[in-house]
Amino acid sequence: MLEFGFEIQGAWLDRERSRFVWVISYDGPESFAERNSQYWASPRREAIGLNPEDYLVETDIRVVTAVW
Template sequence: MGGTTQLRTYTVRDGLLDEWVERWRNDIVPLRLELGFEIGGAWVDRERNQFLWLISYRGSKTFAERNALYWASPERQAMGLDPDAYLLHTEDRTVERRY
């Protein structure tokens, strides 16, 4: 099964990088995994105040459909997490594994 993988790069507001990582790890990751996503890893680039991570979905729906389900879920709403409070800029790239 093919699937889709995205490399996501987030530029985080000054002073909030570690807090963002904790919220991502404790709130976002469990729900993403529950909904069938895979997390391929996550990194911080402190020099650029950026958070980078790989997210994949290889299910019966498209990535976009499953992502919409994530955002609309009651669990996501209950997080009380507004990404704009932490993130200045986001960039999502769809990538293909070659090695």
């Protein structure tokens, strides 16, 4: 994702709820959704050989704005 201009702002583990949370940002000419689609369709991503549907129970994508 870094090669596509995304930055990983941080990652957290909520052990009580068995959840992994990470914050990813993108500040470029395309929207986050457009750039994310390009990443998932890229040959380099496919070469990783992992399908998130094989190991993620659910995803919850939220758009947030930093205020501090």
